[in-house]
Amino acid sequence: MDVRGQNFELIPFGGGRRICMGLPLALCNVQLSLANLLHCFDWQLPTHQALDMSDKFAGTTLPKAIPLLVMPTPRLPKEFYSREFTQGELI
Secondary structure, eight states: OOTTTTSTTOOTTOOGGGOOTTHHHHHHHHHHHHHHHHHHEEEEOOTTOOOOOOBOOBTTBOOBSSOOOOEEEEOSOTHHHHOOOOTTOOO
16 A cells, blocks of 8 residues: 555555655654564563454454564663764774
């Protein structure tokens, strides 16, 4: 599904001449934030809980029947989270 205004089922940023000027910046920020979350953390379900993908009808949307709860654990060593890097230092 295209969010750039070509698919009229989903137009979060408007379309045509009145499309949002911040669309490229918004898409870059969302992709960068998601990439950082996926790269920096290991995501696990709480113990003894199965993944439930059932949904419930709520008007025009289909939210999950039971909200998804996950536990992020840091994937990288602690130094990467607490240490400040100086300019020019290799990471």
